[in-house]
Amino acid sequence: xxIKGKAxxxxxxxxxxxxxxxxxxxxxxxxxxxxxxxxxxxxxxEVDGYFCAGDAPGPGPATMAEYMNxxxxxxxxxxxxxxxxxxxxAHAAEAIALGKCDVALVTLAGRPRxxxxxxxxxxxxRDPNQPEAPWExxxxxxxxxxxxxxxxxxxxxxxxxxxxxAWIKVAASxxxxxxxxxxxxxxxxxxxxxxxxVIADPLHRLDCCVISDGGGALVIVKPEIAKKLxxxxxxxIGAGETVKHLAGGTFDLTTSGAARTGxxxxxxxxxxxxxxxxxxxxxxxxxxxxxQIEDLGFCAKGDGGKFVSDGNLISGVGKLPFNTDGGGxxxxxxxxxxxxxxxxxxxxxxRGEAHPKVQVKNCDLALAQGTGMQLGTRHCSATLIxxxx
Amino acid sequence: xxxxxxxxxxxxxxENEAFWNAAxxxxxxxPTCAACGKAHWYPRAxxxxxxxxxxxxxxxxxxxxxxxxxxxxxAKEPYxxxxxxxxxxxxxxxxxxDCDFDAxxxxxxxxxxxxxTENGPPVPMFKPA
Numbered sequence: 001x002x003i004k005g006k007a008x009x010x011x012x013x014x015x016x017x018x019x020x021x022x023x024x025x026x027x028x029x030x031x032x033x034x035x036x037x038x039x040x041x042x043x044x045x046e047v048d049g050y051f052c053a054g055d056a057p058g059p060g061p062a063t064m065a066e067y068m069n070x071x072x073x074x075x076x077x078x079x080x081x082x083x084x085x086x087x088x089x090a091h092a093a094e095a096i097a098l099g100k101c102d103v104a105l106v107t108l109a110g111r112p113r114x115x116x117x118x119x120x121x122x123x124x125x126r127d128p129n130q131p132e133a134p135w136e137x138x139x140x141x142x143x144x145x146x147x148x149x150x151x152x153x154x155x156x157x158x159x160x161x162x163x164x165x166a167w168i169k170v171a172a173s174x175x176x177x178x179x180x181x182x183x184x185x186x187x188x189x190x191x192x193x194x195x196x197x198v199i200a201d202p203l204h205r206l207d208c209c210v211i212s213d214g215g216g217a218l219v220i221v222k223p224e225i226a227k228k229l230x231x232x233x234x235x236x237i238g239a240g241e242t243v244k245h246l247a248g249g250t251f252d253l254t255t256s257g258a259a260r261t262g263x264x265x266x267x268x269x270x271x272x273x274x275x276x277x278x279x280x281x282x283x284x285x286x287x288x289x290x291x292q293i294e295d296l297g298f299c300a301k302g303d304g305g306k307f308v309s310d311g312n313l314i315s316g317v318g319k320l321p322f323n324t325d326g327g328g329x330x331x332x333x334x335x336x337x338x339x340x341x342x343x344x345x346x347x348x349x350x351r352g353e354a355h356p357k358v359q360v361k362n363c364d365l366a367l368a369q370g371t372g373m374q375l376g377t378r379h380c381s382a383t384l385i386x387x388x389x
Numbered sequence: 390x391x392x393x394x395x396x397x398x399x400x401x402x403x404e405n406e407a408f409w410n411a412a413x414x415x416x417x418x419x420p421t422c423a424a425c426g427k428a429h430w431y432p433r434a435x436x437x438x439x440x441x442x443x444x445x446x447x448x449x450x451x452x453x454x455x456x457x458x459x460x461x462x463x464a465k466e467p468y469x470x471x472x473x474x475x476x477x478x479x480x481x482x483x484x485x486x487d488c489d490f491d492a493x494x495x496x497x498x499x500x501x502x503x504x505x506t507e508n509g510p511p512v513p514m515f516k517p518a
Contacts, residue, residue, distance in 0.1 A: 131402075136482055138396050138397050141470060145459045149457040149458065149472060150457075153457035198462050200460065201460045246480075249481060250479065253456075253457060
């Protein structure tokens with residue numbers, strides 16, 4: 001069994017808002033759902049599968065299914081943190097391949113900016129039943145520190161530098177200048193990044209992603225439906241998902257779950273990293289990108305610093321154009337979850353509908369990669385490979 | 390040296406109370422499996438390596454080296470969060486205290502020190518050895 005060729009991404013929509021004090025989270029979910037259905041040329045009543053994650057109001061899919069008045073025969077609310085939507089796209093393909101649904105809707109939305117969350121620099125609340133909580137909460141573990149500890153170890157082990165990490169933000173800013181909705185549309189330099197204040201050693205403010213409201217949605221359909229629609233055909237051809245954790249205290253913080261999910265997805269797709277024309281890589285922090293690029297096999301482990309330098313991730317300049325919408329680092333990070341926008345920009349690239357200044361020529365194979373939750377402790381990884389037919 | 394911050398209390402459960410009881414007496418113990426012989430972290434009742442429930446709280450040396458660290462500069466009272474690899478094997482999350490944050494480095498030898506929490510048992514932290 002494989003999902004290769006069993007489902008197509010027919011609709012993709014990113015909410016233009018970056019600050020939505022005038023809307024509720026449920027309303028944003030419904031708006032992106034309708035946006036993606038309109039993009040596909042389908043109606044709400046044709047949706048028979050609904051997929052959401054922890055950002056959807058209420059537990060599981062019930063609240064949003066009711067709000068949007070969906071009539072469903074398949075649901076999935078797998079929670080993998082920010083990468084959930086990369087995995088849910090694959091889950092939708094699985095469900096379609098098994099005949100469990102024909103038109104799958106995946107939504108994401110949230111308002112951390114309006115709600116004033118200090119997302120990365122204060123410890124998050126824990127469920128007291130989480131067994132690791134007593135061994136982490138007293139130490140003031142924050143999101144930024146977790147990723148920073150990965151960066152610190154990567155620097156120690158491989159000689160990676162702050163300047164090399166900064167190139168990732170610089171490349172994102174080159175792309176964001178062409179995105180009218182981007183929160184940080186100014187082109188910046190390596191010096192700008194390394195001279196910005198240190199948040200959590202060795203990460204600077206400009207190594208971090210933005211905090212934004214917003215959302216996005218996907219509509220994934222069976223081949224017979226996709227071929228009747230007027231949109232370019234974007235086929236799902238491979239996927240992988242895993243959890244990487246501290247393994248009883250025997251871990252390597254320089255490696256992400258992409259080291260596992262990348263090879264699984266490439267094997268299913270029957271292609272190699274060198275075949276990929278465009279990548280969306282989850283960019284909660286610059287180090288997140290660097291580790292995933294290495295782990296997916298775009299360069300040797302430890303060579304990521306050299307690989308991302310000198311504009312190698314800039315579309316039209318380097319070998320591996322990434323996050324051509326500006327990514328989480330410069331564009332948006334709706335609901336503190338970057339997986340959805342990663343898939344959406346990959347779809348734009350495969351359709352030839354990215355901004356002309358960043359559109360990759362002959363973009364027939366694209367990959368979306370995400371890590372969710374905390375790279376410095378436990379995280380989920382999901383990889384999705386798509387092909388323009 | 391930064392002023393000490395208030396340390397949140399750890400949640401004591403039936404699964405980990407033996408550790409905290411020892412901690413109150415200043416003893417640092419590491420859960421070790423009597424079946425496979427391996428020490429693990431964070432502590433749990435089932436061995437993560439061989440799934441045995443024969444876990445013993447063994448007295449540990451309290452010695453380790455910094456695997457990685459990061460200073461939270463945005464906090465009112467900055468603090469250093471770290472992973473320390475214990476002489477007994479496993480690597481644990483902790484804070485590095487009683488030190489100059491700017492002089493910390495990966496690989497540095499450290500020794501355990503218990504620090505009081507808000508209203509719970511003291512927690513193991515480390516200072517340069």
